[in-house]
Amino acid sequence: MEEKLLVVENLTTSFHLQNGWFSAIEDLSFTLSSNETLALVGESGCGKSVTAYSIMNLLPKPGSRIDRGSVLFHGKDLVGLPEAEMRSLRGSKLAMIFQEPMTSLNPALTVGQQIAEVLYYHNGTSKKEALKGALELLDQVKIPAAATRLNDYPHHLSGGMRQRVMIAMALAGRPEIMLADEPTTALDVTIQAQVLALLDDLKRELKMSMIFITHDMGVVARVADRVAVMYGGYLAEVAPVENLFANPVHPYTEALLKSVPRLDRDINDLNPIPGLVPSIDRMPKGCRFAERCEHKIDVCEQQMPDLTSISDAGNHSVRCWVRGAQATSNGESQA
């Protein structure tokens, strides 16, 4: 079996709200191989960002905690790692880019300074060399006239350029894993296309792994090798991208694909998913999708199913009473 770069197991993270602790992600397990792109998809609030922050150990403190689970990076558990050690990983081995290129760059520092900083603190290069390195990185992310841009402040740049700067910054430490939290959601389609293409090229060149967070199934189709669909803090379905689109198993995945209008074909009637995504302090008891699910059976509202593999290759797993691996056994016992 190929080496698993990152193994996330039973990760559970909670937030403190007015009336107690509530888990935003629960029992999350997935793996990431080297040079692989895993897409995390799901609607707003399903816990995509929290997953990323939990891996990076960037959860807002106080007010949040990792209840259990582990994040094994090269076999080393990142959960509970001392802050100093974690910091040396952040920005070098593990890099992250964010959704809002407008607000994620420091308005008071030049683009060059912000990129050079990574080199300065991680590689111990001199400030001057770091700036030189920053210039190379800007070239690498295809920013025209990079030398002049080095001294620009973020507000001089357009959204697409800023996102490239963010990418350059993430690349500075030669990361093994890049976590991209909706990096193109705020961009126009044409610019999104450019950034996606850039990420694609870079990934190939640098042999990075990537966790790509998005809610846009179109983008998933474009970038992902494997897809993990999240709902209400749980993983609903994990599968290679072709499998998922060709054969969505979880009712949520299926409904999601059917509910979006498509540019390439006529859809006369949309099939909206009824109801709302529940918030973390009001999660239903059993399967969290149950109340919106067309196929629900009694057990769905009682108990959460496990994430089980349904394919022979072992690469397609689903968490569902009706269509998952537990379906037959439980369905029978229920019936």
Next chain:
Amino acid sequence: MSLFPKAGGLRRTIRDTIRVFNRNKTSWAGLVLLLFMVSLAVLAPWISPYDPIDQNILERLSPASAEHLLGTDHFGRDILSRILWGARISLSVGTISVLMGMAVGTVLGILAGYKGKYWDYMIMGVMDVFMAIPTLLMGLMVVAVLGPNLVNLTIAIALTVAPRFARIARAPTISIKNRDFVEAGRAMGFSDLRIMAGHIFPNILGELIVMGSLWIATAVRIEASLSFIGLGVKPPTPTWGGMIREGFQNILSDPWISIYPGIFILITVLAFNMLGDGLRDAIDPKLRNS
């Protein structure tokens, strides 16, 4: 009568307020202190042990005792009684002046912010002129001109407060004016007045209340400062600042004459500051969830 009576309207408002207060406990402390001060002021005629202006030369400058809980001043007047009556002045001058300044300033600020263009230039231009004169100096001049009395003192402070509130009201007005619901109002054919009074004002009210309570604290201090300089209200009317000024003469021998009113000023200003501070934290949505 409301068209859609809210589920337990008043109770709900109270509940919301309590929730807001609970986020920052200092609001509670401030409120309690303040209510205490206000009740002292309101009840002064009944609870103050002596007539605040009654002199008793023979008992002058006596320290705290069973008869005079906080002692007497250099005219032999009961300090506790004077403080209680003085609370009425300090609190009412502070509150009324800020309310006046707030009313004028808010109207002008909303107008300037909403109408923009020359309205903005004119109004804010005039406000800038007033702002170019430091608060205390403005009070100093106005009181010196109109003569020191309660009304003039109040006007003086209101004059310095108004331009600040114009500023405070203008900034959020400009940002709210660009919010879609204002645009929606215009698309519905609402008049400017309705939009300003019915839609913008309620949305900046929270901020105004917060700033209001902080400015009352300042106003109480200004009143005390003007009285300290000797531009307060007429004798023998008791005011806290005036009492400190009078007591200052005897600060070395009979410090309590200044210390007691000083403590009351401190507590009152503190109470308003705490209340305003807490409210500010509670009302600021950015500070709210964390």
Next chain:
Amino acid sequence: SPSFAEVVLKIGTLSNDANQLDPHVSTKSQDKILFPWVFNGLVRFAPGSADLSKIEADLAESWKSSADGLTWTFRLRKGVQFHSGYGELTADDVVFSLNRASKKETSTAYKGYADFASVSAPDKYTVKIVLTKPIPSLLGMVTNYHGGYIVSKKAVEKLGDNFKTNPIGTGPFAFSEYQSKRQVTLVANKDYFRGAPKIDKIIYRYLPDEASRELAFKNGELDLIYGTREQRWVERIRKDKGVKVDIIGLGELRTLHMNITKGPLKDIRVRQAISHAVNRDEMVAFVGQDVAQRSISVVPLGYLGNTSDVPLYKHDLAKAKALLKEAGYPDGVTLKVIITKVASLRVPMEILQAQLRKAGIILDLEVVEHSAFHKLIRQDASPLVLYGAARFPVADSYLTQFYLSDSTVGTPTAITNFSHCDAADAEITAARSEADQTKQLALWKTAQQKVLTQTCSVPIFEQLIVWARTTKLDYGFEMKNSLSNGPILNEMTTLK
């Protein structure tokens, strides 16, 4: 640069600034205090006294008057030098000074010199004064007080307007520097004709705030301060180690003047009611035995001509109320009264306010700036005027300025007759040129009786002046009375 043994005396005085350091012009306490340190008169009160009968020679060595009392001749001391190299004092300077003092344009004391026919200098060291009528107390007019100070002619002519901030005299201390609103610095006049002073430098600081003065004194930043004129203060500060308190006369008489021409006060019964409502004993008790005296007449104690044989109204609230009722004010009256911010008048006024309230007379006090107060009371804006003053210690000065109808405020010859009193015009004028001392005294007595019968004013108490000093400061004589309101500092004064 401060030499190692320089003796510096630091004084804290009242008021926030000098007014004018011109002795002929300024009558302000803060200025008056330092004039006797810088200037001399032809004669002087014995240091520490204000007794007219103890006048000694000063710039003049000797003097005599003609038999008819109309011509006075003074022999000057020789070799007296003006400060800052303005040369020797000569008769010319004296002539110049006395003429200056008697001119309206250059002096505020000019009224007192109305009966001077001429002042001349027969020779360098002789001065001759010719009068139009005899003035029995002429010597008083050439003492070290107000118009009597001798200034340098050369300096006045050279400095012009600047003289008022750069005074040149012959006294023990010479003016060195004036910093507005801060201080005046004087330095020892090493050539002083009575010998070089032992204090090298005087820093005379303007510190209007009593508490600040005291704090600074306590902290050793000041050696001598103008004190708070209250018994308690005096007693307290006396207890401190190394502190000596001097209570100096002559006192300032605090009088409540009532405008007899206006409003309810037109009715004599209302004025009498006020007189009865005033409680002098309480007032004195407030201010304190050591620093206040109950006044006995409209002329202050210790003034030539003062008498207790006058109808002073006793404190009697019942009578006050009855009189008010009789006058048609059964529910009392309310009077809008203007008063200065300055504590020495405001505080007694506040006490009066409380006293009169008990008789149903409500005073609505408007506290204004001191200068506004002076302006307004001269416009008859206040029916009651509480005024405190010390004048040259002769009954005439007081009676003329406060009770002669010539001096009524609002008239061209106005001085300080706030009550519009006209009861004793004849007596006051007659007494002034009465050569016979006994007759003069009788006239003054009648005048005082008449003023009180008309109830023009309520004399209340006399306020003495308090100075506190470190015991290191020794005047060299007993400091009892001083016309300047301040201690006399001269060559005898030492600071250890």
Next chain:
Amino acid sequence: MSKELLKVEGLQTFFTIKKGFPNPVTHTVRAVDEISFHINRGESFGLVGESGCGKSTAGRSILRLVEPHGGQVHLSGQDVLAMDKDQLREMRRKMQIIFQDPYSALNPRQTIGKILAEPLHVHRLGTKGEIRDRVFALLKEVGLPPEAANKYPHEFSGGQKQRVGIARALLFEPELIIADEPVSALDVSIQSQVLALMQGLQETHNLSFLFISHDLAVVRYFCSRVAVMYLGKIVEQGPVKQVFDEPLHPYTKVLRGASPIPDPTLSKKMLRMEGEVPSPLDPPTGCHFHPRCPDVMEVCKNQYPSAISVDSERTVACHLYSQKQG
């Protein structure tokens, strides 16, 4: 009654802005620069384009929420731009707007009931009882329970708030609704709910929509005709299927190619394109698109192409086609 409900001709809206410190310079943004189109009764007309191209400004100009600088807008034959204040009030009952951001579109200090009732009060449309009934009816129609009337906006999810926005737009029973990106801010699953709701309402009320969006898929689903905007100008318009399936203008092609399609087998071939969207403060000379255009010609750099009717329903503004014709 004519088929044509709204006719926009040569509409222009400019903004002047000051930029720079310490010495600001005034720039003119031609946010909407001579656009023309029409909308038929009962039709949904789409307006697509990238951020900042002037879509919202166009919508707001038609409603006169911003004052246009030129051109003509006719609603049912009436000249909207010539109306005085009173006429404008009347007109606004026929033409309403839905906003993109459901959070900012509702006054956070008013209950939903108040938000919906106030306009009726202002226009004196009925007694209190009638107004109340109308509000409840509308809530029901947009799929909200009657209790919603007592609640405040923050107590609702984005999709529910957008429903309130739609209900408000329906208050006066307008003929035309300008929907400015009504679903862009919504979650995927909610987006389809709201789209379905709007579609249903359109049928029952015979509404016309000016549907502004940057999402071609949504426009393709919702609209019958579409105009593509680029930097203040319409570059192409026509029936939605024709425009998206066989785009003429190079920009439309780019836009289409860049739009992700949820199908891994198709989308890996997504178009790659260089160049940034130019600043509207300083648009390129000639055809605004020429710096990014794969088919750029010399003429494109100097001259803005005029709109050419390709057939009765399609126009395109591109030199490629003017030459073919000429």
Next chain:
Amino acid sequence: MLKYVLKRLAMAIPILIAVLTLVFVIIRIVPGDPAMVVLGDQASAEALAALRTKMGLDVPLIQQYFTFLFGAFRGDLGASLLSGRPVLSEVMTVLPYTIDLTIAGVVIGIVFGVPLGVLTAVYRNSVTDYIIRVFSLFGLSFPAFYSAILLILIFSIQFNLFPVISDPDLSNYGERMNHLVLPAVNLGLIMVAYITRSTRSSMLEVLREDYVRTAKAKGVPRFVVITRHALKNALIPIVTVIGLYLGVLIGNSVLTEIVFNRPGLGKLILDALSERDYTLLQGVMVIYAFIIVIVNLITDLTYGFVDPRVKHQ
């Protein structure tokens, strides 16, 4: 840049004129007579009239107004009615004292306020946070005159460390500093309170910003995140606050100068007011308005300095 400064100064002219007019009008309504102040209470009516003529108080108000206005713009604020010295020189003698005091107050405010504010923001809701916040609330609530009195009682009278009267010889630096300590602390305390609070709230806001998260994600040391990334941006609102509270500061400096008997604009203005020294009063108000205008300008220029978005637009 120079052009901008000049333009801003030109824009201040109408404000200054308006302030001048306001002050002129207000002052003339005040009762009281400067001639009387000069001549004293025994002066004759004639002498008073003569002096009024000499002081230029007998010409029509409107003429006085224009004389004053034109004078002011030539930099001539007239002569003090009382001392006869030019107003400008009166102001200049005391200005160093006020400037010393104000700058020291602001410096104390910044030196202590900013770090304390950062501390409270970083350790939000901790004991440190509460303690500092309570102290800053107290700082705000003390009237300036009251804190001044307490400082004197404690440090001068009790411990005998500093003089009661702050009236140093400016050429003697030791004395100048020694006399400055208490008044500056008095002024600084309040400034510390204001700055701590505003630093805290602007730091809290900035710490929530996405770019701070970015900095953390880059693995930059915490101290660098707080200073270089957060504080640098938080400074912008802090500058505003410092500019905004200058008015308060001036008010407090007046009170401080009074209690410490320190020469300065505050005492000058109070004296001028109590003595009806019209020209001096006008002059000082003009200077104050001018200072405020200048400070506003400096504040705006500082924005350009700390906020590249402003600088490079």
